[in-house]
Amino acid sequence: MSGIQKTVVISGIGTGGHYFPALVVALELVKRKKDVIFLVRRAYAEEEIAQMHGLCTVAINPQPFYGRSFFNKLFSTISLIRAVLDIRKVTKHAVAVAFGGFGALPLVVSCMINRSPFFLFEPNRIPGRATRLFSTRAKKILLGMPLATPLKGNTMITGIPLRRGLKKLISQQRKMSLQKRVLFIGGSQGARMLNRLALQIQSVLPQDYRIVIISGRRDYEWVNAQRNGRTTVIPFTLSPWEEITQASVVISRAGALAGYEILALSTPAIFVPFPFAIDRHQYYNAEYFSRIADSVVIEEKNVTTDALVEFIRKTEHRKIRRKPEIIMNAEERIADVIVQEGCVR
Template sequence: MKVVIATGGTGGHIFLGKTIGDMLKSKGVEVVYITTSKGLGTQLLSTERTYVYRFYGITCIRDVVKALSVFVPTFIHILRIYKVEYPSLVIGTGSYPSFVPILVAVTLSIPTVMYEVDTVPGRVTKLLCRYIDKMLLAFPEARDRLGVGEVIGIPLRRSILKLHRNCKLTDKPHILVMGGSQGAKRLTQLGIKLAQSLPEYDFTIITGTRIWDKVSDVRLPNLQLIPFTTDMASIYSNTQLVIARAGALSLAEFSYLGIPAILIPFPYATQDHQYYNALHFNEGAIILRESEATVDKLMDAIRYLLADVSTYQQKC
């Protein structure tokens, strides 16, 4: 059996696709990936058997024109891939790189599955959900909004499932600041200021590659800066608290590992879906809008979440 997984865009969608692919490969299924040239797909799937095509996410009228200009050649390109690979199933992870591969599969009557990982379904999911064979959802809120689909939760990476995290609060707790796969300038700036203001804590900040050159020279004894990593298990293993955006996959990992979180949803996420993701995981977390996230408020939140050692370790 051969399965095509269409994924791309942000790390959350790609890691989801790769997690599904790894699960299938462990069962003896042959897996082929399709991703776009834009985004992190080519980087994160570099060790996998992957086809790359050109397409655009749509955030404005100019993007509509770009997407339409490449739609027909992209459709033909994906059609040729399927004629070579003859997949038994095509799986999409809900992001815009899933759109054309799923559409071509529907046209060819190849069985299809769409996996929507956010509480608020994206445009691609809304557009295609009535035509695919199986709609899978991570959250009941998504089913309420979409009207169709089976809720099955979020599959986690094997490295996360196997992780045994250190739940003891040390004399110098470790705080992780991360802005998702593409980083976040605002969270990085706040993290550096927190490290300056709270020398009694150790900080690791995953900055993202976009702003790495602007912050890589910062030196503090209690601060480690990392541009990007795929080995989150190693970092989580000694993390006592995380300050992060609210991508669904990251939230599922925090919840599974029992890491308390201060969540600052990306304010420009489509349909504000990160905020609604955060609401689903609000137990053990403090949610702040980016406009509310000052250094003083974050310091208060850190001290509140780590104040009661016994309660913290019971939740871990």
């Protein structure tokens, strides 16, 4: 479809790595007086967060497809077809932006049926399956980082959109705590392996260190029950940068958004990529982070408490330098592309 588009439809369905960047872009477009519809799942985190910011939402209920049993894949296919039908009217005379994950599929398919233009955002260095599947049909693929593998289609590096609270903290140049503090963070859903590791090092880390664990809601009860007096456990936070900036070292998975936020704050980091991530994309993210920010990568199979303690003591003395690859205005770049190339009125 050609001509002027009246509405921008954005899908951030999935984990925090999907809906937080989508939210930042949606708010930038609203600031520019554009009409935005934010796709969510009913009663999931993305709906709560979108409504908290006053966004217009439409609820659909797609289910993950990959890595499921045959019957679950059948159920997922039915849910995706229903989601496509639910938003056909929404995507007519609209331009869409899909931020990856299984939530991208119904939005993209609906756009293709309506011949509406759509953009894909790919935060990881290894493109996801939805990105690979639809890259040649997208108007443009917006990249959070340089890709590690070739991708067909029209690509542009925009950086990963960072939340306003984090950027405000950077602009304030708040001083870091002088206390030695190790932060374990596993992303929006937590990471059980990192939670266990954090509890294990309580007994071997020198006593002048404090430990903070962002455990995820799923693991909070048992992690909190096993902590000692110098450990603080937080189930979930909408402003992880408050903890990151107070940490002398961060131990984290290597999701694109989490890593980008840590690097933007110039905090020393040890990345432990999730070994079962599709196409090992977290490993390639971590490898990139270590190259541009002098952070450290340890594969999970090589992690021991003694080795981690040694890395912590070494890493906190390494100076992280912010490099040009950390793009601080990604949401503005993405909004510019959507408005100009998507012909949004």
